[in-house]
Amino acid sequence: MTYRIIHYINQFYAGIGGEEKADITPEIREGVVGPGMALQAALRDEAEIVATVICGDSYFASNLEKASEEIIEMMKKYSPDAVVAGPAFNAGRYGTASGGICEAVSKQLGIPVVSAMYPENPGVDLYKRSCYIVETTDSAAGMRKAIPAMAALVLKLLKGEPVGSPSEEGYIERGIRKNKFYEKLAAERAVDMFTAKLHGRPFVTEYPMPVFDRVEPNPPVTDMKNAVIGLVTSGGICPGGNPDHIEASSASKFGEYDITGIKDLVCTEYCTAHGGYDATYADQDPDRVLPVDVLRDMEKEGVFKKLHNKFYSTVGNGTSVASSKRFGAEIARRMISDGVTAVILTST
Amino acid sequence: MVKEIERAGLPVVHVCTIVPISLTVGANRIVPAVAIPYPLGDPNRTPEEEKEIRRNLVEKALKALQTEVTEQTVFTD
Numbered sequence: 439m440t441y442r443i444i445h446y447i448n449q450f451y452a453g454i455g456g457e458e459k460a461d462i463t464p465e466i467r468e469g470v471v472g473p474g475m476a477l478q479a480a481l482r483d484e485a486e487i488v489a490t491v492i493c494g495d496s497y498f499a500s501n502l503e504k505a506s507e508e509i510i511e512m513m514k515k516y517s518p519d520a521v522v523a524g525p526a527f528n529a530g531r532y533g534t535a536s537g538g539i540c541e542a543v544s545k546q547l548g549i550p551v552v553s554a555m556y557p558e559n560p561g562v563d564l565y566k567r568s569c570y571i572v573e574t575t576d577s578a579a580g581m582r583k584a585i586p587a588m589a590a591l592v593l594k595l596l597k598g599e600p601v602g603s604p605s606e607e608g609y610i611e612r613g614i615r616k617n618k619f620y621e622k623l624a625a626e627r628a629v630d631m632f633t634a635k636l637h638g639r640p641f642v643t644e645y646p647m648p649v650f651d652r653v654e655p656n657p658p659v660t661d662m663k664n665a666v667i668g669l670v671t672s673g674g675i676c677p678g679g680n681p682d683h684i685e686a687s688s689a690s691k692f693g694e695y696d697i698t699g700i701k702d703l704v705c706t707e708y709c710t711a712h713g714g715y716d717a718t719y720a721d722q723d724p725d726r727v728l729p730v731d732v733l734r735d736m737e738k739e740g741v742f743k744k745l746h747n748k749f750y751s752t753v754g755n756g757t758s759v760a761s762s763k764r765f766g767a768e769i770a771r772r773m774i775s776d777g778v779t780a781v782i783l784t785s786t
Numbered sequence: 787m788v789k790e791i792e793r794a795g796l797p798v799v800h801v802c803t804i805v806p807i808s809l810t811v812g813a814n815r816i817v818p819a820v821a822i823p824y825p826l827g828d829p830n831r832t833p834e835e836e837k838e839i840r841r842n843l844v845e846k847a848l849k850a851l852q853t854e855v856t857e858q859t860v861f862t863d
Contacts, residue, residue: 655856656796752787786803
């Protein structure tokens with residue numbers, strides 16, 4: 439039999455538009471759209487993409503529950519056997535939407551779901567427990583590798599065939615343990631691993647330790663009247679012309695900008711360098727991302743002692759975790775040495 | 787960045803639109819914002835109303851900074 443598959447993609451891959459169209463509400467079209475063509479080829483005649491759901495990334499990410507409900511209703515009419523979403527690569531909102539729709543479909547329709555993302559996509563940590571997410575590169579250059587892996591995995595799930603380990607099948611580890619039998623006893627395997635380690639030979643642990651990178655919350659500000667407030671943003675606000683050339687995505691740097699005497703971020707002086715959301719509104723009034731005007735008012739009213747005379751800004755669009763950590767640590771070091779006592783960080 | 791600033795010893799509040807991402811990343815004090823392209827504003831309102839919205843969010847952020855928390859907390863009202 440030919441299985442019926444519904445494919446979920448965003449407005450960009452549907453050819454509707456970029457950030458200026460990221461607010462579009464979901465629609466469903468019969469047959470394949472965009473990357474669905476390659477997916478259909480990889481599925482051969484074993485499954486047919488009967489319909490494609492298209493939704494704007496910002497619409498989905500800002501209306502998770504509503505969007506999921508709307509899309510599930512649309513999907514029901516096509517009685518799908520499985521849903522495939524993406525690949526979303528390193529696009530954060532697309533990954534969130536793909537994972538979100540997979541989770542909702544799996545829970546409400548009880549059918550197999552597969553997505554695909556770059557491991558640092560925030561959609562991975564949010565949804566890897568709910569669905570299979572094939573590992574991809576960070577850009578659409580990895581499409582040719584991602585599509586066959588997604589097709590193979592969804593066909594396996596549809597046929598009820600056993601799914602192998604993450605490294606065998608190419609999906610991201612889900613934190614699920616399965617029992618299996620080995621020829622060798624655990625003690626022997628442990629000694630084998632230990633001797634391999636001693637000899638500097640490669641070995642694979644059977645139980646990788648989860649990494650919980652959590653930071654304890656700091657004590658609250660008890661004396662707001664004497665606080666110095668620092669402003670940081672991942673929304674890309676910078677002086678007009680972006681003097682430090684902060685990249686529109688995958689930023690390699692942050693900027694430090696003096697706002698001594700600036701009471702309001704006006705559109706003739708400031709803008710956003712961010713390439714991951716529709717910049718229209720931030721360019722019209724940068725205070726919509728970095729609230730300097732309101733903080734100046736409050737400073738004058740004596741709510742706190744001082745707004746720090748520098749703000750820090752980078753672009754959070756596709757920026758790696760390693761870079762973000764480096765920026766955060768350096769910004770904190772500079773703010774502390776300048777006497778900042780509390781921080782407001784805004785993200786788009 | 788939020789986490790590294792916290793790790794360095796500064797109390798920090800994350801004002802952001804996609805709260806689930808902030809929770810996954812590990813921010814401790816979170817204030818939900820308006821929308822992705824305008825977290826602290828709303829172009830559909832008058833400039834005065836918009837500034838009022840922004841003022842409310844900043845006040846909420848300052849309140850969050852003055853609140854003792856022991857775990858990740860989303861300040862919704």
